[in-house]
Every structure is written in C-alpha cells, then in structure tokens.
Amino acid sequence: MTSTLERPPAPSGPPPAPGQTPTRSARAEGWVRRAPLLPALVFTIIVTQIPFLLTIFYSLQSWNLVRPGSQQFVWFDNYVSVFQDSQFRGVALNTVIMTLGSVLIAVVLGLVLALLLNRHFIGRGIVRTLLVTPFLITPVAAALLWKTTLLDPTYGLINFVLSPFGVGEEAWISDFPLASVMVALIWQWTPFMMLLLLAGLQSMPTDQIEAARMDGAGAWAIFRELTLPHLRRFIELGTVLGAIYLVNTFDAVYMITQGGPGTASANLPFYIYQRAFLGFDIGQSAAMGVVVVVMTIIVATFALRLVFRSFGAAEGSN
Amino acid sequence: MAEVVFDEASRIYTPGATPAVDKLSLTVNDGELVVLVGPSGSGKSTALRMLAGLEPIDAGHLRIDGRDVVDVASKDRDIAMVFQSYALYPSKTVRDNMAFPLKMRGMDKAEQTKRVNEAAEILGLTEYLDRKPKALSGGQRQRVAMGRAIVREPRVFLMDEPLSNLDAKMRVQTRAQIAGLQNRLDVTTVYVTHDQVEAMTMGDRVAVLRDGKLQQYATPSELYDRPVNAFVAGFIGSPAMNLMDLRRSGDGVSLGGSTVPLTREVADAAGSAETVTVGVRPEDLSLTSDGDGIKAVVDVVEELGSESYLYAHMAEHPDTTLVVRGPGRTSVRYGETIGVRVDPDAIHAFDASSGERLAA
Ligand SMILES: Nc1ncnc2c1ncn2[C@@H]1O[C@H](COP(=O)(O)OP(=O)(O)OP(=O)(O)O)[C@@H](O)[C@H]1O
Numbered sequence: 001m002t003s004t005l006e007r008p009p010a011p012s013g014p015p016p017a018p019g020q021t022p023t024r025s026a027r028a029e030g031w032v033r034r035a036p037l038l039p040a041l042v043f044t045i046i047v048t049q050i051p052f053l054l055t056i057f058y059s060l061q062s063w064n065l066v067r068p069g070s071q072q073f074v075w076f077d078n079y080v081s082v083f084q085d086s087q088f089r090g091v092a093l094n095t096v097i098m099t100l101g102s103v104l105i106a107v108v109l110g111l112v113l114a115l116l117l118n119r120h121f122i123g124r125g126i127v128r129t130l131l132v133t134p135f136l137i138t139p140v141a142a143a144l145l146w147k148t149t150l151l152d153p154t155y156g157l158i159n160f161v162l163s164p165f166g167v168g169e170e171a172w173i174s175d176f177p178l179a180s181v182m183v184a185l186i187w188q189w190t191p192f193m194m195l196l197l198l199a200g201l202q203s204m205p206t207d208q209i210e211a212a213r214m215d216g217a218g219a220w221a222i223f224r225e226l227t228l229p230h231l232r233r234f235i236e237l238g239t240v241l242g243a244i245y246l247v248n249t250f251d252a253v254y255m256i257t258q259g260g261p262g263t264a265s266a267n268l269p270f271y272i273y274q275r276a277f278l279g280f281d282i283g284q285s286a287a288m289g290v291v292v293v294v295m296t297i298i299v300a301t302f303a304l305r306l307v308f309r310s311f312g313a314a315e316g317s318n
Numbered sequence: 319m320a321e322v323v324f325d326e327a328s329r330i331y332t333p334g335a336t337p338a339v340d341k342l343s344l345t346v347n348d349g350e351l352v353v354l355v356g357p358s359g360s361g362k363s364t365a366l367r368m369l370a371g372l373e374p375i376d377a378g379h380l381r382i383d384g385r386d387v388v389d390v391a392s393k394d395r396d397i398a399m400v401f402q403s404y405a406l407y408p409s410k411t412v413r414d415n416m417a418f419p420l421k422m423r424g425m426d427k428a429e430q431t432k433r434v435n436e437a438a439e440i441l442g443l444t445e446y447l448d449r450k451p452k453a454l455s456g457g458q459r460q461r462v463a464m465g466r467a468i469v470r471e472p473r474v475f476l477m478d479e480p481l482s483n484l485d486a487k488m489r490v491q492t493r494a495q496i497a498g499l500q501n502r503l504d505v506t507t508v509y510v511t512h513d514q515v516e517a518m519t520m521g522d523r524v525a526v527l528r529d530g531k532l533q534q535y536a537t538p539s540e541l542y543d544r545p546v547n548a549f550v551a552g553f554i555g556s557p558a559m560n561l562m563d564l565r566r567s568g569d570g571v572s573l574g575g576s577t578v579p580l581t582r583e584v585a586d587a588a589g590s591a592e593t594v595t596v597g598v599r600p601e602d603l604s605l606t607s608d609g610d611g612i613k614a615v616v617d618v619v620e621e622l623g624s625e626s627y628l629y630a631h632m633a634e635h636p637d638t639t640l641v642v643r644g645p646g647r648t649s650v651r652y653g654e655t656i657g658v659r660v661d662p663d664a665i666h667a668f669d670a671s672s673g674e675r676l677a678a
C-alpha cells in the first residue's frame with residue numbers, strides 16, 4: 001500500500017552520467033519509473049483518501065440531518081457512544097459470525113468439491129462448469145433468487161422439496177435470518193474456494209503421493225499428512241480474500257432480510273447505512289465507519305502478512 | 319528378503335500401440351542387485367513402477383516370494399523406492415520424512431526414533447535431521463531419500479536413476495556407497511539407470527532393455543564378453559564397440575583391404591550370407607609399429623592419461639569409422655595415417671540383418 005510508495009528509489013539504475021551526482025540521477029530514474037503510475041495514484045487518493053478524511057472530520061461532530069442547525073464539534077463523543085451502543089456490539093458480532101462462518105464453511109465445501117473434481121470421472125467438464133456458475137451470478141440477483149425462489153415460505157423450492165419430510169411450512173428467512181443470508185453467501189463463495197483449492201491440488205507433485213503410497217500410507221493418511229500441508233497456503237489465501245470481500249457484504253443483507261428482524265441479521269456495513277441514510281445521524285455513522293475501517297485494516301494487515309509469508313516461504317522450496 | 323519374478327509381464331499404455339514393457343521375464347534372486355539398463359524410452363522406469371505397484375500389469379504375472387502381486391496395492395507390497403526426483407515431503411523435516419514409513423506402519427515412537435537415528439548415522443545425516451528438505455543440497459536430499467527407503471527394512475528396494483541429479487564426482491562416490499549399503503543390508507534391489515557404466519559397476523546382474531523388450535540378462539562380464547546381439551554389443555562398453563558391416567571373402571571378412579579370419583562356427587552360422595556385422599572392442603585393436611595392417615586416418619585423439627583413444631576412418635572406405643585404444647602417451651596426431659591390427663580371437667560376429675550373435 002502506501003508504504004511501497006515511500007520506499008527510497010532502488011539503487012540499481014545504470015551508472016550515473018558524467019557531471020551528475022549519483023543520487024540525483026537515481027532519483028530521476030525512480031521518478032521516471034513512478035510517473036506512469038501517478039494518474040492512478042492521484043485518482044485513488046481522490047476517491048478513497050479524501051472521503052476518508054472527510055469521514056473522520058464528520059465523526060468528530062454531532063450532526064443529525066433531521067435537526068438542521070444542530071451541527072457542532074464534539075470531539076470524541078461519537079466514539080464513546082459507539083462503544084457504549086449495545087446494538088453496535090451485536091452487529092459487530094453478527095459481522096464476525098457472518099464473515100468467518102461463511103468463509104470457513106465455503107472453504108470446507110470448496111475443499112470437498114475440489115477433491116472430487118480432482119478425480120477423473122465421466123462428465124467432469126460439465127460438472128465443473130455447473131459448480132462454478134454461482135460465482136458468476138450478480139450478488140444481488142443471487143440474493144433475490146435465494147429470497148424469493150428458494151427460501152420463500154409459500155412458494156420456495158426448499159419447502160417444496162422438504163414437504164414430504166413434514167417441514168413444508170418453515171419461514172426460513174424470519175426464523176433464521178442470519179443463517180439465511182449466510183447460506184446465500186456460502187453458495188456464491190464455495191465455487192471461488194473450490195477453484196483456488198483445485199489449482200492447489202493440481203500443483204501437487206504426483207511423485208510425492210506415489211512415494212507415500214509406497215511408504216504404506218492410505219488415502220486418508222495421504223490427505224492428512226501431505227495434501228493438507230500442501231494446501232495450507234491456498235486455504236489461507238482463500239480465507240483471507242474471502243473474508244476481505246465478505247466483511248463488506250451489503251447486497252445480500254439488504255435484499256434478503258433488510259437486517260431484520262431488528263438487527264438480528266444486520267452486519268456493520270448495513271447498520272452504518274441504516275444509521276446514516278435512514279436515521280440521518282451523520283456524526284454517529286461516520287464514527288462507526290472510522291472504527292470499522294481501522295479494525296479492518298488491523299485484521300487485514302495481519303492476515304495479508306500471514307499469506308505473503310507462507311507464499312514467500314514456499315517459493316524457496318520449488 | 320525376497321525373490322522377485324517377472325513372468326511375461328507387460329504394460330500397454332495405449333491399446334494398440336507397442337507395449338512400453340513387452341512380456342518381460344526376469345528373476346531377481348534374494349539379496350541380488352539387478353540393474354535395468356537401456357536407452358531412453360526403453361521401458362526401464364515402467365518395469366520398475368510395475369514392480370512398485372504404481373503401474374498396473376496388463377498381462378502376465380509378477381511374483382514376490384512366490385506370491386502373485388498383480389492385484390496387491392503398492393502399500394501392501396512392502397517395497398521401498400528411491401525416486402529420481404527424490405519425492406521428499408516438503409512440509410516435513412528430514413527426521414519426519416525418514417520416520418514416515420514407520421509411522422504409517424504404526425511402529426511405536428521409541429523404535430521409530432531408534433531406527434531413524436541409525437539410518438541417519440549410516441548416511442551421515444545426523445546433523446540435518448531437523449531441517450526441511452529445501453534447506454539441503456542435492457546430495458543430502460538423495461541420502462534422505464535413501465534413508466527413507468532403508469529405515470523400514472523392506473523386502474525389495476527400487477531405485478530409479480537415483481544419481482542422475484548429482485555431479486560426476488558425487489555420482490561415482492554415491493554409486494560405491496549404494497552398492498556397499500546394499501551388500502551390507504542384503505536386500506533384493508532393482509536399480510534403473512541409462513548409464514551403462516553404472517550398470518556394469520553396480521549390478522550383480524544386468525538386464526538390458528530396448529523398446530520394452532529384454533535383450534540380455536547376465537552378469538556384467540558376460541554382457542561384455544558375449545553380447546547376444548549387436549544392440550547389446552554397441553550399448554555396453556565405453557567407448558562403444560566398433561560395429562561394421564563387412565563383406566565375406568573366403569573364410570573371413572574383408573576389412574580395409576586385408577582379410578580378417580572368422581572361426582569355423584561363425585562361418586558356419588553365417589551360412590551363405592554376403593555380409594556379416596563384425597564387432598571389435600577398441601582394446602582388441604592395436605597399432606602396428608611399422609604402419610602395416612588396416613590403414614586408417616585419425617580424426618580425433620582422446621588422451622586420458624593412462625590410455626588414449628584414436629577415432630579414425632578407414633583410408634579406403636571413409637564411411638567406416640573405428641575407435642582404437644592406444645598407449646597413454648601417444649605421438650599420433652590428427653590427420654596421420656595409422657596401421658591397425660585386429661585380434662582375430664576377439665571378434666564378435668552378428669547376423670547383418672537380425673543383429674543376432676553368430677555362433678555361441
Ligand atoms: N503415462 C504414459 N502414457 C503413455 N505412454 C507412456 C507413459 N509413460 C511412459 N510411456 C511410454 O512408455 C515407454 C517407456 O517409458 P519409460 O518411462 O519406462 O522409459 P525409460 O526407459 O524409463 O526412459 P528414461 O531413461 O528416459 O527414463 C516410452 O515410449 C514412453 O513414451
């Protein structure tokens with residue numbers, strides 16, 4: 001991120017031309033290399049960093065759009081009330097459950113499917129294509145599909161399929177709101193994990209598996225002792241990428257449950273949206289936004305470091 | 319401790335194509351080190367993998383200690399293999415790599431540790447036990463692969479070109495180590511290589527393969543002295559035997575203007591054939607001091623210190639080339655004409671069309 005931009009120019013340029021000091025030419029060299037990136041950088045700063053600074057500024061004010069003229073500077077009052085808000089804590093917990101739960105279940109399902117697809121069977125190409133499709137559907141459309149076509153208490157296919165077993169009248173979305181949202185997310189993200197893990201499986205050297213077979217290992221022992229350690233970095237990568245993406249989930253919550261009942265299925269992005277655009281409390285929601293961004297950056301930094309370390313370390317082995 | 323018998327065993331990768339291994343029949347005695355050798359693509363690895371259980375046996379039988387193992391999974395055959403790539407487990411330390419086969423057999427921890435330490439001692443790996451394979455040199459990895467094979471005292475060892483990733487000096491060293499270790503452990507071993515020097519120096523017996531077919535299975539000295547066909551004759555020995563298609567003339571064959579006599583049996587076996595493939599090893603050709611004998615023009619002189627090899631072509635038939643072994647310090651130079659004499663008793667004669675050896 002920004003740290004890469006602050007790094008001093010690499011001292012690997014061509015030897016300095018006569019009459020120029022080495023540092024100046026190296027610096028010029030560095031700028032020549034950086035210049036093409038500048039427009040993108042400026043654009044990124046305009047659309048991300050300036051709004052963020054504005055958000056920080058708003059978060060220090062008491063400002064509710066419903067009460068015009070109430071805007072005033074209150075320092076960290078908003079942050080204090082954010083941390084005292086039990087709803088905020090509940091929603092934060094929902095976010096953790098929704099993000100980690102969906103990602104982990106998607107990884108496990110993706111692993112199972114990847115192991116199946118890694119074998120030869122008739123029609124493998126078709127099965128693979130079918131399994132990938134959920135990932136290609138627009139998230140809003142997917143959420144709508146789950147809400148109306150599958151989980152609807154009256155017309156839903158799930159109830160239709162389950163009716164012979166006597167579960168025909170279940171109102172899934174109102175009885176299990178968080179789980180309903182998660183099911184849609186898992187359904188969309190399992191193919192991603194599957195593809196990632198399939199790539200991992202196919203990069204595994206066959207001679208190691210053959211050696212293990214000769215060493216007396218059965219299928220389960222090979223999986224536990226060799227396949228899983230080999231897949232570890234792929235699992236980590238999938239988990240981190242999935243979590244970074246899913247922590248921002250808005251569409252599925254908005255479409256399926258609107259965060260309800262109450263805030264039972266709301267996550268942080270949706271809750272902040274509610275507070276800002278339905279409650280018009282700019283100061284409070286800006287403070288929440290800042291808290292979420294800071295926490296996300298902390299978690300993401302550690303997670304990304306983990307991934308880079310295991311991939312960096314693995315490079316040396318092959 | 320086991321006797322391995324290939325009984326007309328075949329492996330056919332694609333139905334209709336020529337088999338990768340074609341009706342291989344071969345017996346490896348208990349404790350013997352047998353080398354499979356042949357040019358690239360001759361089916362050596364395939365034969366070894368059939369024995370390992372990594373390739374199915376499409377026809378014929380394979381017996382270990384009298385028991386047909388065609389339908390036995392490789393993990394139940396009690397065979398250990400050293401792969402060309404070593405196939406070490408990258409996520410495990412050297413210790414865990416070597417202990418893996420023991421762990422898979424449910425051996426108790428103390429016994430595992432004892433065996434791994436013993437093997438590490440033999441192979442000089444003690445100080446590397448806690449490293450991961452990627453932190454080892456090629457030679458050390460090779461020894462770990464060996465260690466993983468010997469810890470569990472299998473019935474049969476298999477090795478597929480285990481030395482091909484080592485430099486020339488390490489190769490010679492490790493070759494001797496492996497042969498010594500095999501002798502000491504007295505485990506039946508099948509060793510694959512494409513290098514005939516390795517085959518000759520290591521094998522109790524050597525099986526020469528070509529296009530999936532067994533050409534000859536014999537001790538190294540017998541292979542050298544009595545190759546059964548022109549292919550084996552040309553493959554075994556370095557530099558290779560001189561093989562020439564020569565015209566019959568009277569009781570012998572004509573070579574560079576003079577006649578080289580053939581023995582009675584060879585002449586009888588050749589019958590009325592007009593040409594015979596004659597093989598002479600470089601050391602069975604000698605330089606005449608006075609330039610008598612067959613005239614040849616030197617193309618290349620290879621001086622090895624203790625001996626030298628002269629690569630030459632016949633003065634009268636520039637298409638026929640010869641390699642002659644000369645003394646260590648030779649005065650012969652490029653472009654000179656030399657006289658060569660053939661030792662008539664050392665001649666190998668083969669049928670010109672089938673390549674089979676003439677006379678026993
Ligand atoms: N998986 C496979 N599918 C089809 N044909 C194969 C397969 N593996 C090997 N072959 C063929 O079988 C023949 C024997 O191959 P093999 O690997 O046993 O040769 P090799 O003697 O070990 O050669 P090298 O010295 O190059 O290792 C070759 O013609 C090869 O093309």
Ligand SMILES: [Mg+2]
Nearest residue numbers: 362363364478
């Ligand atoms: Mg091979």
